[in-house]
Amino acid sequence: MSHVVVTGIGAVTPLGVGAGTLHERWIAGNTGIEGGEAAAREFDPGDFMSRKEARRADRFTQLAIGAADEALQSAGWADGAPYDPERIGCVIGTGIGGIGSFEHGHGILKDEGPGKVPPLSVPLMMGNAAPGVLAMRHELRGPSFGVVSACAAGAHAIGTAMRMLRHGDADAVVTGGSEAALTPLSRAAFAALDAVSRSGISRPFDARRDGFVMGEGAAVLVLEDEERALARGARILARIVGYGATSDAFHLTAPDSEGRGAAAAIRAALSDAGKAPEDIDYVNAHGTSTPLNDRSETIAIKAALGEHAAKVPVSSTKSAIGHTLGAAGAVEAVATILALRDRIAPPTLGYEEPDEGLDLDYVPNTARPLGAGDDPLTGLSNSFGFGGHNAALVLEAV
Amino acid sequence: MSTDTVTREAALRVITDALVDVGAERDAITADATFEALDVDSLDLAEVSQVIEEELGVRIGGKDVAAIKTVGDAVDLVVARAA
Numbered sequence: 173m174s175h176v177v178v179t180g181i182g183a184v185t186p187l188g189v190g191a192g193t194l195h196e197r198w199i200a201g202n203t204g205i206e207g208g209e210a211a212a213r214e215f216d217p218g219d220f221m222s223r224k225e226a227r228r229a230d231r232f233t234q235l236a237i238g239a240a241d242e243a244l245q246s247a248g249w250a251d252g253a254p255y256d257p258e259r260i261g262c263v264i265g266t267g268i269g270g271i272g273s274f275e276h277g278h279g280i281l282k283d284e285g286p287g288k289v290p291p292l293s294v295p296l297m298m299g300n301a302a303p304g305v306l307a308m309r310h311e312l313r314g315p316s317f318g319v320v321s322a323c324a325a326g327a328h329a330i331g332t333a334m335r336m337l338r339h340g341d342a343d344a345v346v347t348g349g350s351e352a353a354l355t356p357l358s359r360a361a362f363a364a365l366d367a368v369s370r371s372g373i374s375r376p377f378d379a380r381r382d383g384f385v386m387g388e389g390a391a392v393l394v395l396e397d398e399e400r401a402l403a404r405g406a407r408i409l410a411r412i413v414g415y416g417a418t419s420d421a422f423h424l425t426a427p428d429s430e431g432r433g434a435a436a437a438i439r440a441a442l443s444d445a446g447k448a449p450e451d452i453d454y455v456n457a458h459g460t461s462t463p464l465n466d467r468s469e470t471i472a473i474k475a476a477l478g479e480h481a482a483k484v485p486v487s488s489t490k491s492a493i494g495h496t497l498g499a500a501g502a503v504e505a506v507a508t509i510l511a512l513r514d515r516i517a518p519p520t521l522g523y524e525e526p527d528e529g530l531d532l533d534y535v536p537n538t539a540r541p542l543g544a545g546d547d548p549l550t551g552l553s554n555s556f557g558f559g560g561h562n563a564a565l566v567l568e569a570v
Numbered sequence: 571m572s573t574d575t576v577t578r579e580a581a582l583r584v585i586t587d588a589l590v591d592v593g594a595e596r597d598a599i600t601a602d603a604t605f606e607a608l609d610v611d612s613l614d615l616a617e618v619s620q621v622i623e624e625e626l627g628v629r630i631g632g633k634d635v636a637a638i639k640t641v642g643d644a645v646d647l648v649v650a651r652a653a
Contacts, residue, residue, distance in 0.1 A: 222593070223593060224592070224593030224609075227592070227593065228613070287620075287623070288620070288624075290617070290620075291613065291616035291617050291620060292613060292616075292617065295613065
């Protein structure tokens with residue numbers, strides 16, 4: 173079986189525009205969180221699209237356009253894709269979709285009546301808008317659709333894209349996740365759930381953690397069949413070697429306190445990759461900074477990796493950029509790929525006070541070299557979502 | 571808004587402004603200009619129709635949109651329907 177490789181990456185995050193920017197600033201210990209929120213402040217839609225294209229896209233789609241432009245350029249597709257367009261798919265995850273457009277339309281409905289609701293409301297707010305727009309923008313005529321699984325959507329999208337390639341449904345898939353939910357309704361709703369940090373601080377695994385910090389962003393990866401990618405002389409950034417997905421079947425918002433579903437997803441991803449726990453050099457945790465997730469995830473990592481769990485560095489991208497919800501799995505896959513490539517474990521920022529039972533190596537506050545010797549490194553990226561959705565990816569540097 | 575009469579000038583002014591709002595170049599908008607040439611599609615025309623109804627009190631439906639090809643066609647339709 174030919175492997176699935178990553179040939180292009182792009183990201184727009186609260187740390188800035190660009191996958192390299194995310195990586196370098198996180199390694200340096202910078203934070204994208206300001207005033208208890210993590211907006212993609214450096215993103216200007218005008219850098220990527222015309223005024224008309226911007227009008228036709230909710231912010232979550234605009235962020236995906238920015239990330240995809242970078243990803244396709246980094247894959248060497250700037251002058252056009254190297255495959256038959258009908259053999260290129262597009263799968264983009266989101267937690268909510270165009271909620272900003274939804275709220276805008278609803279405001280007009282209440283204030284001015286149904287006759288004034290913008291005709292673009294539906295195409296902007298639909299959760300599949302990002303893959304639809306990307307398919308048009310880059311002439312991707314293979315299978316395209318959205319994936320909706322809350323904060324696991326980005327990872328599910330990548331896993332689904334990987335499966336499409338393995339199955340022969342496509343020669344390449346543009347995949348990732350996007351979210352732009354820093355809106356009044358969404359802020360109020362997450363706050364009402366008591367999921368959001370009242371302190372406005374993201375400090376995963378720390379004893380004082382009190383909820384996640386809302387973020388926004390997007391990441392896109394170009395996945396290709398390895399043989400075809402090599403044949404066209406592509407630069408290969410990493411392989412996606414394992415994907416596991418399970419469900420807690422436990423609670424609508426709370427994770428299973430024993431982490432059973434999460435552990436099963438990690439085991440499934442390892443099995444899919446043909447890897448043992450000892451093969452994992454780095455874990456990019458879901459690490460939301462909520463009291464429940466970080467505890468159950470720690471239990472799950474221990475259950476799935478056994479004795480190796482105590483030896484492997486585990487860090488959370490959300491400590492630097494907050495929780496980008498449906499984009500998180502894709503943003504974190506990109507961050508993991510670059511960490512493995514550069515053999516560096518990025519830090520869990522804000523970690524100072526250990527919590528009882530949360531005793532993994534969380535790489536507190538300072539990045540450090542990763543792995544001994546020269547063998548290519550392997551990483552695990554976890555993503556879990558409201559609804560009890562669990563997805564784990566195993567990524568391998570080349 | 572009265573629908574008693576709408577002058578061609580008023581219709582052209584409202585339609586031109588609406589087309590500019592959806593991204594068309596003002597200088598390219600003439601009675602003979604096709605929507606295709608202006609890069610104005612059915613989604614844009616749904617927005618333009620909404621503005622026409624707000625400003626001129628004339629309702630333009632989906633079937634109407636399918637039938638009009640030029641800015642002049644839209645002006646003619648609005649004037650005829652308001653008469």
